Amino acid sequence: MDSKATKKLKKLAHHLKPIISIGERGVSSGVLAEIDRALSDHELIKIKLHSNRRSERATITEELVKSCSANLVQKIGKTIVLYKKNPDAKIKLSNISGIDLA
Secondary structure: OOHHHHHHHHHHHOOOOOOEEEOOOOOOHHHHHHHHHHHHHHOEEEEEEOOOOHHHHHHHHHHHHHHHOOEEEEEEOOEEEEEOOOOOOOOOOOOOOOOOOO
């Protein structure tokens, strides 16, 4: 992803609310399945990490990006924004429908 696309995605994500929260138990297979489903439906999502340790949040973020084959758009404090293009996304569900990222 180039810097122009990242900038557009950050702008689109600004108004989004986190739709997934990851608590003290960390990342489970159920959490990964829900993130995959959310990325498939919405393409651009916010996730709230409830860990107080910065290193743990960084590890979780890396794990999510790798496991979901997503792009990390932004990381601010305990909130991360992930993006994964879905060519078959439903227009009514997608957070980026009609937006050209090129």
